[in-house]
Amino acid sequence: DVKVTQSSRYLVKRTGEKVFLECVQDMDHENMFWYRQDPGLGLRLIYFSYDVKMKEKGDIPEGYSVSREKKERFSLILESASTNQTSMYLCASSLWQGIGSGANVLTFGAGSRLTVL
């Protein structure tokens, strides 16, 4: 089974701190994603990456950046954390099996719950 591992389950940071959230997948997936989940707002896409060193903005990229230096690792960076970034952050990956194959099953990590004080 694909395993997606997020480095921290719970984090508490202070306003203005730089925060790194790490995500590693072990099945050679091309695509990786960062979502945040908030009550009443569902899951919203922050960034995704379809290849090493490639990144695409999602719906809410402001205040975030990402890094993908290796295929298996996708990092989310909060340059200067703010209280409105308190949330559950979910990393996911999927295998690109080609146009028309349509078998791009999305697999999630366990989530990182970030609190910014």
Next chain:
Amino acid sequence: GIQVEQSPPDLILQEGANSTLRCNFSDSVNNLQWFHQNPWGQLINLFYIPSGTKQNGRLSATTVATERYSLLYISSSQTTDSGVYFCAVELGYGQNFVFGPGTRLSVLP
């Protein structure tokens, strides 16, 4: 952009009851998946179902792509079925998934 709606938003069942959850989407999609988020926050893929019907134990799903909806059926519900059920549609090819707001299911013993 595409709109994804789910109904009902909340559902309370007695153990052993059956239920149907619905997902409507506003445009053609390449892929549709159903997920269950357990009380600890872990999202588990239940079905990849861009069209047709699939079954896995007590759960089954049907997607009618031409009419832009999908249904998730849960039969003989158990307390472990509690959590939030999301549908997600894929835009492009493996590069962006848009999630519905979810249906929160509570199964009472």
